Amino acid sequence: MNDPRFRDRKPVAAPAEGGERLQKVLADAGVASRRDSEFAIRGGRVRVNGRLVLELPCLVDAANDLIEFDGAVIDTKRRTGVRARERLYLMLNKPRGVISTARDPGGRPNVVDMVRAAVPAGDRVYPVGRLDADSTGLVLLTNDGELTHRLAHPSRGVAKEYRVAVQGELSPEALARLGQGMFLADTSSPEGGAKRARLQEVRVIRRMTDRRRGDLSIVSVTLREGQNREIRRLFARVGLKVKTLERIALGALKLGKLPYGHFRALRNEEILALRRSVDLG
Numbered sequence: 001m002n003d004p005r006f007r008d009r010k011p012v013a014a015p016a017e018g019g020e021r022l023q024k025v026l027a028d029a030g031v032a033s034r035r036d037s038e039f040a041i042r043g044g045r046v047r048v049n050g051r052l053v054l055e056l057p058c059l060v061d062a063a064n065d066l067i068e069f070d071g072a073v074i075d076t077k078r079r080t081g082v083r084a085r086e087r088l089y090l091m092l093n094k095p096r097g098v099i100s101t102a103r104d105p106g107g108r109p110n111v112v113d114m115v116r117a118a119v120p121a122g123d124r125v126y127p128v129g130r131l132d133a134d135s136t137g138l139v140l141l142t143n144d145g146e147l148t149h150r151l152a153h154p155s156r157g158v159a160k161e162y163r164v165a166v167q168g169e170l171s172p173e174a175l176a177r178l179g180q181g182m183f184l185a186d187t188s189s190p191e192g193g194a195k196r197a198r199l200q201e202v203r204v205i206r207r208m209t210d211r212r213r214g215d216l217s218i219v220s221v222t223l224r225e226g227q228n229r230e231i232r233r234l235f236a237r238v239g240l241k242v243k244t245l246e247r248i249a250l251g252a253l254k255l256g257k258l259p260y261g262h263f264r265a266l267r268n269e270e271i272l273a274l275r276r277s278v279d280l281g
Contacts, residue, residue, distance in 0.1 A: 019059025031145035072102040072126040089266040100130040137247035138255040150278035157224040161249035167241040174238040
């Protein structure tokens with residue numbers, strides 16, 4: 001977060017008169033329950049005035065501090081205790097070149113802008129997880145904070161399925177390495193280091209030859225815990241370049257035939273299936 005207005009401001013790291021506990025502010029804003037907000041904070045998913053918060057207690061000024069959850073700015077001035085919000089659940093077929101954050105200092109198009117027509121004035125939705133700018137496919141956007149947190153949390157192991165086209169032929173040896181997993185640099189951690197990554201399921205759907213691009217393998221990939229650009233990086237480790245990557249499912253939610261660049265509201269049965277999958281009922 002590079003907004004110069006907040007670059008030098010620090011979150012309060014210990015109790016201070018007049019402040020509110022960060023997890024309470026997040027819960028009041030509908031992001032998650034207080035307990036789940038605590039897990040999210042300690043997991044490095046929350047920033048206050050551009051600075052990562054990893055320890056509690058942390059007291060904030062909800063009216064003036066800039067609070068971000070997974071890169072999305074939280075509207076702390078519209079508290080759920082003041083007005084009950086209608087829950088919104090939207091599925092977008094994200095085009096290539098669109099970023100999966102609520103805003104971008106560089107002015108690039110983002111997924112929130114693409115669904116703005118379906119969001120009432122004064123309300124906001126946020127993307128569940130991320131899909132890099134070069135990838136396409138299913139992005140879920142909602143203002144249901146508890147669902148967002150549970151779907152994205154690694155402990156839930158929610159399956160995400162992708163359709164991937166890779167340059168070259170996927171050998172049995174490469175398939176075995178992808179299934180066994182390997183260590184990748186942990187780009188999300190300030191301390192650096194490496195983190196084990198593996199594909200839950202890798203299945204070759206078909207092989208084809210393109211006159212311009214040579215051999216292509218169309219592969220179905222399932223992840224239950226994802227790192228930054230994990231699929232692309234894992235295939236690169238076995239000598240294969242990802243040409244296209246499309247997310248086609250998030251848990252029970254399927255992209256189906258939703259046109260490229262379009263979005264729709266989720267049906268009641270889809271919402272219920274998603275919430276039940278993470279024990280929300």
